[in-house]
Amino acid sequence: MAGNSYGTLYKVTTFGESHGEALGGIIDGCPPGIQLDFEAIELDMARRKPGQSAIVTQRKEPDAVQFLSGIFEGKTTGTPIGFIIPNTNQKSDDYSHIKDNYRPSHADYVYDQKYGFRDYRGGGRSSARETASRVVAGAIAKQMLPEIKINAYVSSVGPIHLETPYQDLDFSKIESNPVRCPDEKSAAIMEEYIRDIRKQGDTVGGVVSCVIQNVPVGLGEPVFDKLHAELGKAMLSINAVKGFEYGSGFSGSEMKGSEHNDLYHPDGTTKTNLSGGIQGGISNGMDIYFRVAFKPVATIMQTQDSLDNKGNITPMTGKGRHDPCVVPRAVPIVEAMAAIVLADFYLINKTY
Numbered sequence: 001m002a003g004n005s006y007g008t009l010y011k012v013t014t015f016g017e018s019h020g021e022a023l024g025g026i027i028d029g030c031p032p033g034i035q036l037d038f039e040a041i042e043l044d045m046a047r048r049k050p051g052q053s054a055i056v057t058q059r060k061e062p063d064a065v066q067f068l069s070g071i072f073e074g075k076t077t078g079t080p081i082g083f084i085i086p087n088t089n090q091k092s093d094d095y096s097h098i099k100d101n102y103r104p105s106h107a108d109y110v111y112d113q114k115y116g117f118r119d120y121r122g123g124g125r126s127s128a129r130e131t132a133s134r135v136v137a138g139a140i141a142k143q144m145l146p147e148i149k150i151n152a153y154v155s156s157v158g159p160i161h162l163e164t165p166y167q168d169l170d171f172s173k174i175e176s177n178p179v180r181c182p183d184e185k186s187a188a189i190m191e192e193y194i195r196d197i198r199k200q201g202d203t204v205g206g207v208v209s210c211v212i213q214n215v216p217v218g219l220g221e222p223v224f225d226k227l228h229a230e231l232g233k234a235m236l237s238i239n240a241v242k243g244f245e246y247g248s249g250f251s252g253s254e255m256k257g258s259e260h261n262d263l264y265h266p267d268g269t270t271k272t273n274l275s276g277g278i279q280g281g282i283s284n285g286m287d288i289y290f291r292v293a294f295k296p297v298a299t300i301m302q303t304q305d306s307l308d309n310k311g312n313i314t315p316m317t318g319k320g321r322h323d324p325c326v327v328p329r330a331v332p333i334v335e336a337m338a339a340i341v342l343a344d345f346y347l348i349n350k351t352y
Contacts, residue, residue, distance in 0.1 A: 001125065007029070007343075008344055008348060010030065010141060010144075010340065010347055011027070011029050012133075012134065014130055014137075015133075016084075016085075016125075017119050017121070017125050017127070018123055018124055018127030018130075019087065019122050019124070020119075021086065021087060022086045023133050024082070025082075025083055025133035025134075025136060026083075027080065027083075027136075027137050027140060028080045030070065030081055031076065031078060031144065031347070032075070032076055032077050033075055034144060035074060037143060040139060040143065044332050045065060045085075045132065045135055045136070047180075047332040048131065048135045048332045048333060049061055049062070049063040049132070049329075050321070050323075052329075053178035054178070054195070055178050055194045055198070055324065055325065056178075057321045057322050059089055059321040061089050063085055064086070065083050066083060066084050066085070066086070067081065067082070068082040069081060076140075081140065083133075085133065085136070087129075097316065098120050098306075100308050100310075101306045101309075101314065102306055102307045102309070103298060104298065104304055104305070105298035106126070106298045107123060107126035112309065126239075128240065128326070134337060135332055137336065138332075138335060138338075139339075141339035142335075144346070148213070148215055148339075148342060150335045150338050150339055150342075151171040151174065151213075151335070152208050152209065152332070152334040153169070153174045153180055153181060153182050153209055153210075153331060154179050154190065154206060154207070154208055154209075154328060154331060155181070155208065155291065157179065157193055157204060157206040158197070164183055166209065171211075174331070177191065178191060178328060179194070179327075180331045197324050198324035200302075201302045203298075203299070203300050203324050204296050204324065205240075205295045205325070205327070206325060206327035208294065208327055208331055208334045209290070209291050210290055210291075210292070210335065210338055211287055211288070212277070212289070215277060215287075215288055215342070216285065217282075217283060217284055217285040219283040219346060219349055220280075220282040220283055221282075221348065223281070227278050227283055227341075227345060228247075228276070228278045229281065230344075230345070231244075231288075231338065234337040234338070235290070235337060237337070238330065238333055238337060240294045240297065240330075241292055241295075242294065243291075243292070244291070244292055246276040246288070246289065246291075247275050247277070248260060249276075249290075249291065255274075261274075262274055262275050262286075268284075269285065269286060273286045273287060273289075276288060276289055292330075292334055297322055297323050297324070297325070299322045300318050301317065302317065303315050303317045304316060304317075
């Protein structure tokens with residue numbers, strides 16, 4: 001299997017399966033001398049881990065990170081940072097019913113067709129549990145770039161949308177509720193909706209918005225390595241992501257140029273920011289903001305037709321511990337992937 005690494009200079013490789021002994025990763029290219037805040041790493045892991053509230057999967061995993069190399073006396077050494085995250089709460093029997101069946105809208109069928117073999121325990125490598133390793137790498141990337149502030153939050157769940165512009169939100173309230181929506185009224189409505197969906201044995205999708213502030217001018221490499229292209233690739237590599245837009249996004253296609261152009265101030269900043277902080281594939285110093293759309297979790301606690309490996313259509317009911325809505329736990333993953341992209345371009349920019 002190829003495609004387990006991301007990045008050019010700040011390069012992250014992940015390994016492990018959902019129900020294997022451990023997940024883990026190697027971070028190559030992290031500069032030496034960074035004093036790591038291990039509590040901050042643990043906090044980001046806690047924001048992603050299962051079992052943190054009543055509206056997420058009830059699998060209980062401490063997600064404790066064990067660093068194996070690349071750190072001495074609390075500082076990065078410049079050598080590869082190796083780490084593992086032990087799996088401690090596998091219930092592989094929950095998946096015995098799909099040993100010979102392909103779940104609708106999961107990766108089961110395509111994995112079996114491509115590799116001739118699949119780990120049916122929680123999806124193996126295709127499980128979103130793999131993203132735990134990304135959060136570790138992203139938490140360290142954030143500490144490489146302390147001036148840059150990355151804040152992601154849930155801006156919609158199903159048909160419920162937060163319409164308030166990000167400039168009017170208090171990001172300190174993101175962690176004040178289990179949905180991770182900074183608007184308390186909207187968060188309460190979203191939470192109740194997710195609870196109702198769970199009672200129905202169903203799932204629902206949503207959108208995570210992300211704002212990146214204090215980005216220096218000059219990150220991004222035209223022509224094929226544009227900053228927004230890499231952010232899009234990073235976000236679309238996250239499990240269950242179905243869409244990415246930055247700046248004005250699709251709504252910009254309905255505007256006239258006279259409405260969409262960001263006019264300059266004398267200092268190079270712009271009066272508006274419909275460009276989303278990126279022009280010509282390069283950061284322009286304004287806020288970078290984007291939205292990431294997540295589909296509903298594919299495993300539902302209802303009976304649906306599935307396909308078995310003999311070509312028969314057979315009924316199947318979901319079992320196990322699954323999120324009714326993945327977006328609250330996806331918030332730190334979106335932040336992590338954004339941080340990894342920026343750390344990589346930061347190092348590339350220093351080579352000029």
